[in-house]
Every structure is written in C-alpha cells, then in structure tokens.
Amino acid sequence: MNSHRTAWAWVLATAAFALAAGLAIVLGWDALPDPLPQHFNGRGEPDAWMAKTYRNAVGMAVLVPAILTVVSAGALALTQQAAQSAEDSYPKPDPVDLARTRTQTALLLPVIARWMFALAAVCTSAIMAGLFGIGSAPFSMPALLFTIVALCGWLLWDIKSINDRLDADYPTAQMTGKMKWGMLYYDPAEPHAMVSHPNGSSSLNFAQKKAWWLLAALLAPTAFILVLVIVAA
Template sequence: MPSPNLGWRHFLIAKVCIVNDLPNLPKLPFNWTWVLATVATTVVLAGIGLYVYYPSLPDPMPVHWNGSGEADNWTPKSVGSFLSLILIGPGIILLTLSGMQALLTMQSGVITQRGGAKSANEAHRQWETYKATSMHMGWYMFVLNALILVMILNEFRPNPLPGGFIIGLIGIIAATIVLLVLIGKTTTSLAKKYPMPDQDGKTWGIFYNDPDDNRILVDTGMGMNYTFNIAHTWGKIFAVLIFAVPVLIVLLTVLL
C-alpha cells in the first residue's frame, strides 16, 4: 500500500526542481554614478550662483517670481536664504534618487527567493528591468536637477533670459518623453528576449494593454510588481498621474 506521504514527497521534490532551475543572479551594486554626478552639478551651480549672482542681489532679495518673470516676494538678503532657495529642489531629487537606487539594489538580491520569480525567464526579466531602471532614472534625475537649478539661477541674473522658465519646462517635458521611450524600448526588448506567454502582444511600453482584461492593475512579471492596464479609462488616468505628479511636486516646491 502506497505511503500517504508519497504525494507530499513528490510535491516537495517538484518544488526543489523548480527552485533549482532558477538562475543565480548577482545583486546589483548601488549605482553611485548618477547620485555623485547630481551632487557635483548641484555644488558647481550653487557655487556659481553664490559667487557670481548673490553679491549683486538687492536687500531684501527676491525669492518668488510671477508668470511674467517679475519678482513678487522678497526676504532679507542672506547666504542661508539664498542657498535654501536653490537647494530645496536638489535635496528632494537626491533623496528620491538615492532611495530609488537603494530599493533597486535590495530588490535585485531577492528575485529568486520565496515569493519572487517563478521561472528563469521571469527572474531574468526582473533583474534586467532593475538594471535598466537604475540607469534610466539616474540620468533622468540628473537632468531634472540640472534644469531646475538653471531655471532658478536664471531668475537671479541681472538680465534674466526671457522665457527661461518656459524653456526649462520644455526641457523637463522632453527629458520625460525620452525616458518613457527608452523604458518602453527596454520593456519590449526584454519581453521578446525572456517571453511570458500570458502577456504576449499585450504590453505597451511599461504598461499593459488588453481591453478584454477588466483589471486596472496587472502583475508585470518584470519585477516592478504591477502596472496599469491602459485599455481602460482609469488605467490611462493613473498612467499619466504616475509620471506627472513627481514633476509637479518638484516644480511647485521651486515656484511657491
């Protein structure tokens, strides 16, 4: 008579075989390149502002400008006030970038652990996605930081460049579009290299596009947990908000 435990033994053996089929992927190192580049750019541009533009500022000094580029709020002139105005945006960006890089590094080390990838293809897709995200978000935050600093310093120039804010805003929008295109290409490339049959033909960049699927949030299998199904109205709305909100927060922090 077969042992009642035989079924459990077969189950456990099968689980071990599945686990053993998963690749042994290395943990991604913390990407210091763009963090240090952002810090260096901030120091250089803040130094230029302090030594070139600060001495010629009136007392009280302007700290806010209206849509026409005219100062409409002032504060007593001091190095502390000047630097705090310049550095608040970079501070937010650096914290965001550092936290993101730390999270990607941590997540890359647990891809094949319990609750993680269920197949070799899924594991490779997640690892490659983390690696690409680390690079793309690094340069994007670097560019965003530089543009915001230049926009602020332009207002402190004796003769600010007309339309400087609009030019900077266009630069931010352009960088965001490039980011989305590159991430979309990476996602499409990885989907072909490490296919997941249940999602074939249904991905649109980093998003999911399947009108027959009623879910708004869909498991990506890319290590990014979930993405939005843009085939539905709410999916489109959330997809736009996920990129628009961080940029608006930084801009409002600088402008208000």
C-alpha cells in the first residue's frame, strides 16, 4: 500500500471512529444518565447538564472525530495538490527540489492522517467516558491536556525526522537547515517575512519579526472566540 492509500486509510479509520461513537450511544442509551453531562471542571466532575436526547448525545460523541475527519481529508487534499502543482509548474523546478517535494509528500501524508486519528481517538474516548460516567474522573482536564500535548510532541518529532531525512537526501540551498522542527522556516539572511518555496508553497520566515506579527494577527480572531466560549461556559 503506497503512502497516499495509507494516509486515506487513516482518514477512513477516523470517520469509522465517529460512526462507532454514535453507534455506542444508541446501543448504550439506557446506561446514559438523565440529564446528560454537558461540561466538566478541571477535576473531571460535571458542572453543567443538558437534556437527554439522541441529538445531544450523538452530537457530542461524534463532533470531534467528524471535524477531524474533514480537517484530515482537507489537509491531505491540499498537500497532494501542492505537490502536483510543483510538478506541473513552469518553468520546471530543479530536479532535486522536485524529488524533495515528492518524498516530503509521501512521508508527510500518513503522519498527518495518523496523528488526526490518534487525536480523535483520545478526545472521543474522553468524551464517551464522561457521558457514560466511567471512572472517578473520566474527563480530567489535566490528564486530557497532557495527552494532547504529548500527541503534539509526537507529531513535531515525526515532522522533524522527516525534515532531517530530506536535508540529508535532497540538500537544497533554500531549504536545507532552515526548517526548525520541520515546520517553521527560519532564514536570517532572507529579508522578507513571507517566502516562496520551490514546491510552489509559501511560508512565514520566523527569522523576521514581521512574521510573528502576521501570525499573531491571524490567530487573534480564533483566540478571541475561544476566550468568549470559555467565559460563556
């Protein structure tokens, strides 16, 4: 099975996890409390409730894996499209750049999809445990956050390993040694905050202060909405 098929198999597995969560709610309906817990504090104790309806229970169970299925599929499609654009671009890219892009895509696709599945599995398992009241503190926020941070560290390590391999096998003047943790482009010699790469993509150059201000501007609306949601809860 090639890397593309492996990646899409992980996407299907994430979708299947959403279906399994919904099915578990239907089959275990009588075991669910009434009313249903809607929110949990930092100790894993429910502090808000909602009506026991199929819509509420199934929606809460499948929301995370359903969203991650869509995000994962979109990320794979965009990555594949970027790689294809690099191959079809004119003038043709340097053979080393093209080989690097192909290898990067082949290595990165399964990693992204597998991580999305793992994240969906962790979050959905915590939600299901909270709904069914499994354990003394099934929705302990510190434990859940620690697990998510560990998953993020795992992803960063995999991406860094991929980038180290690319630097060793396909050294290029623009890319080699300039990707911090495989994700952040850092080139003090490049004066621009936004840099175009040989594969047709662009990224922020975090060696420039303007790039950090641009990132802050992009994240500010999301952060503002998150704060509102937390305050409202």
